Amino acid sequence: MDEWIDYYDSTHTIYASRLHRDLHFQLIxxxxxxxxxxxxxxVxxxxxxxxLSAARVADACAMLYLAEPAPGVRGRLIARFAPNTRxxxxxxEDLSRMAEGSVDLVVMNSVAQYMTPAELDSAFAVVRRLLKPNGRLVIGDILRPEVGMFRDVVALLKFASAHGFLKDALYGLASTALSDYRQLRSRVGLQRYGENEMIEKLxxxxxxxxxxxxxxxxxxxxxxxxxxxxxNLN
Known part of the structure; x- marks a missing residue:
């Protein structure tokens, strides 16, 4: 996961435009x-x-914890949300010092693909300790083994067409083909899980x-x- 953390802590070009970036976080x-x-x-x-749209989530709950491994991103989060008391x-690493059974909802969205299976198991153990007995873990954006990059491209273009940044998306896809992201994805890869495989892992x-x-x-x-x-776990 370390190489992906370094990538997302850099000045990357994963989003086709500012509009794409903003809509992405609003939808999540x-x-x-x-x-x-x-x-x-x-939460x-x-x-x-x-x-970027964490304030909307915070408005819907009593407290929102944003846990982020990349130090540069974490610094921006602290600066951005310092006035928000929620x-x-x-x-x-801080999560290990949080109280057991203190969280109602944990969301891991678009995370599992960047972790090794062992890293994901360790994350699940941390999350399980933090969750209240009736709490929930929502793990989203899991890549399926039988679905390739073509479907990702189609999904992006449909999203872009519906929200007015299709030209930027096409340009962004061309840029991504030559980018550090594509090279890193080819070298390190992304983890994929079938439906039954993820259910069994959990x-x-x-x-x-x-x-x-x-x-x-x-x-x-x-x-x-x-x-x-x-x-009834032993």
Whole structure:
């Protein structure tokens, strides 16, 4: 995961335009809010990235923790949300010092593909300790083994066409083909999981899991899962 952290901590060009970037975070925030059960909820966004629309999520809950591994991104989060008393920024290491059973909802969106299977298992263990007995883990944007990059491109172009940045998206795709992202993706790769494979992986981590009807974000070819503490674990 370290190489991906370094990439996202750099001045990257993963978004086709500012509009693409802003809409991306607005859509994710909207979908996260849909999983918040109560305005009294404590929510953790695990490896949140820039989280530009986090204030919208914070408005829907009592406290929002933004946990981010990239130090540069984390610094921007702290500066951006310092006036918001409902938002706290943490490193991933800080999560081990949070109280057990203190979080109602954990969201890991577009994270699993950048982690090794062992890193993801470790993250699940941290999350399970933090979740309240009736809490939920929502893990979104899971890449499927049978779905290639072509579907990602189609999903982006449909999203761009619907929101008025198609020209920028086409230019961005051409730029990405020659970018550090494409080279890193080719060298390091992205983790993919089938539906049953992810459910079984979460089961081994102590969760009872089902696939959500819709993925978080704009890409319908990726998957989102909702996990809870499994009952009667030894």
């Amino acid at each position: 925030a909207r979908d996260i809010v849909g999983y918040i059960a109560s305005p009294d909820s404590v 953790l966004d695990y490896a949140c990235g820039e989280a 938002i706290r920024v943490r490193s991933l 089961s081994r981590a102590g969760f009872s899991t089902s696939r959500a009807p819709q993925n978080i974000g704009h890409n319908p070819w990726r998957m989102t899962f909702v996990a809870r503490h499994a009952l």
